[in-house]
Amino acid sequence: MQYETKKRSVLKALSWRTWATITTAIIVFIFTGEFALAITVGLFEVFAKMGLYFFHERLWQKINFGKKEIPSFVLWFTGLPASGKKALAESVYKELRKDKLKVERLDSHDVRPLFPETGFTPDEVNRHVKRAGHLCAMLEKNGVIVVASFVSPYRPSREFARSISRNFIEVYMDTTVAACESRDEKGHYLKARKGEYQYFPGVDIQYEEPFNAEIVVDADRLSLEESTQQIVSYLKKHVIKNS
Amino acid sequence: MQYETKKRSVLKALSWRTWATITTAIIVFIFTGEFALAITVGLFEVFAKMGLYFFHERLWQKINFGKKEIPSFVLWFTGLPASGKKALAESVYKELRKDKLKVERLDSHDVRPLFPETGFTPDEVNRHVKRAGHLCAMLEKNGVIVVASFVSPYRPSREFARSISRNFIEVYMDTTVAACESRDEKGHYLKARKGEYQYFPGVDIQYEEPFNAEIVVDADRLSLEESTQQIVSYLKKHVIKNS
Numbered sequence: 500m501q502y503e504t505k506k507r508s509v510l511k512a513l514s515w516r517t518w519a520t521i522t523t524a525i526i527v528f529i530f531t532g533e534f535a536l537a538i539t540v541g542l543f544e545v546f547a548k549m550g551l552y553f554f555h556e557r558l559w560q561k562i563n564f565g566k567k568e569i570p571s572f573v574l575w576f577t578g579l580p581a582s583g584k585k586a587l588a589e590s591v592y593k594e595l596r597k598d599k600l601k602v603e604r605l606d607s608h609d610v611r612p613l614f615p616e617t618g619f620t621p622d623e624v625n626r627h628v629k630r631a632g633h634l635c636a637m638l639e640k641n642g643v644i645v646v647a648s649f650v651s652p653y654r655p656s657r658e659f660a661r662s663i664s665r666n667f668i669e670v671y672m673d674t675t676v677a678a679c680e681s682r683d684e685k686g687h688y689l690k691a692r693k694g695e696y697q698y699f700p701g702v703d704i705q706y707e708e709p710f711n712a713e714i715v716v717d718a719d720r721l722s723l724e725e726s727t728q729q730i731v732s733y734l735k736k737h738v739i740k741n742s
Numbered sequence: 743m744q745y746e747t748k749k750r751s752v753l754k755a756l757s758w759r760t761w762a763t764i765t766t767a768i769i770v771f772i773f774t775g776e777f778a779l780a781i782t783v784g785l786f787e788v789f790a791k792m793g794l795y796f797f798h799e800r801l802w803q804k805i806n807f808g809k810k811e812i813p814s815f816v817l818w819f820t821g822l823p824a825s826g827k828k829a830l831a832e833s834v835y836k837e838l839r840k841d842k843l844k845v846e847r848l849d850s851h852d853v854r855p856l857f858p859e860t861g862f863t864p865d866e867v868n869r870h871v872k873r874a875g876h877l878c879a880m881l882e883k884n885g886v887i888v889v890a891s892f893v894s895p896y897r898p899s900r901e902f903a904r905s906i907s908r909n910f911i912e913v914y915m916d917t918t919v920a921a922c923e924s925r926d927e928k929g930h931y932l933k934a935r936k937g938e939y940q941y942f943p944g945v946d947i948q949y950e951e952p953f954n955a956e957i958v959v960d961a962d963r964l965s966l967e968e969s970t971q972q973i974v975s976y977l978k979k980h981v982i983k984n985s
Binding site for chain 2: 599603610613614616617622625629630633634637638640641642643663
């Protein structure tokens with residue numbers, strides 16, 4: 500996850516030109532023909548400078564000046580079930596991928612199947628979220644941008660995830676239980692109302708909304724495009740900046 | 743975690759020379775003085791080719807040909823408590839860092855304090871090891887080499903870690919309970935014998951040795967230097983190869 504700055508290229512151009520011009524000057528000094536000279540110098544140069552350029556490149560391969568890492572961060576989506584976290588996270592993920600950034604996508608629906616023994620008691624959810632936060636932080640530390648979406652209804656485990664990350668950006672899907680329930684295609688709220696689930700956030704347990712989310716998405720009013728744009732703008736302004 | 747191949751540099755040298763030689767030939771053709779010509783050409787070239795070189799570099803910045811990722815892998819140390827996993831893992835980690843590789847180090851002693859609620863029952867240990875395996879696999883997927891050391895006494899959770907990694911290299915510290923007990927400076931075995939621990943591998947529960955470890959370290963006979971060399975040689979032969 501590296502790119503080369505313009506400074507680096509300017510320096511390479513300067514260092515290359517120093518070598519190449521000295522070589523050309525010496526060659527032209529030695530051969531003093533007139534018309535044929537242009538061709539001779541050209542041909543001679545092909546052999547003389549080709550090797551020089553190559554070794555020049557290989558030398559720069561060992562120099563780290565002007566090579567930069569794009570700053571990584573953890574973008575953590577939290578909110579009630581069916582609040583639109585996953586769709587929005589996917590949409591932002593796709594935008595980031597367009598810029599060829601190194602991005603990893605983590606969703607509770609992808610992680611939980613790997614650990615079927617993880618239940619839904621507050622204790623188990625907290626442990627699940629903390630481990631996910633640790634995973635995010637380790638990826639971030641190694642230069643990977645992480646787009647994570649977990650209901651993560653409890654403040655303490657979200658705060659844990661924040662505490663071990665370097666650059667944690669919390670995205671809160673601001674909506675109501677009623678609004679989520681009305682758009683819940685999978686029927687999870689219905690099942691929770693019937694008592695088929697325990698510990699269902701918004702029905703059995705309270706979802707603890709964040710006090711200090713970096714981004715609050717008005718999930719009931721904004722379209723997917725608008726909320727994607729809100730987040731991408733925030734990232735470009737505060738995190739990615741111009742690279 | 744990228745490096746540039748020699749092929750890439752040869753191609754850059756070819757493409758640069760095409761531009762530069764054409765430019766030189768035209769310049770020499772226009773100016774046909776003799777001695778002064780060398781200097782004139784040189785000076786003119788400084789301005790003409792400097793910009794050209796720069797844009798040439800920026801163009802190549804967008805071309806991925808010849809840029810390679812060094813293959814990542816998970817190096818997983820398993821063995822009884824006090825079998826020397828941690829010291830050996832640290833030593834191998836340092837060797838890999840010398841080559842400027844992107845390496846992450848994970849040890850149970852660093853991870854467990856983050857999750858103090860994780861106990862030592864077989865169920866909890868399996869969950870802990872599975873989550874650690876997932877973390878390793880995600881880092882590996884993102885180009886990071888992982889050097890992990892966990893007692894990981896149960897085969898199923900180690901096999902889970904293997905199953906979700908791309909390139910999983912299991913290092914088994916081959917030793918005996920008696921040998922570990924004799925070098926256990928922290929007195930864990932003593933406490934386990936006194937019944938202060940439950941589920942202590944080698945005392946209360948059986949450590950399930952791997953059937954198919956890629957590397958078996960004769961922990962009782964080899965010095966730290968020798969076992970480090972054994973692992974580094976394996977990696978250079980099978981994984982890192984010549985880059």
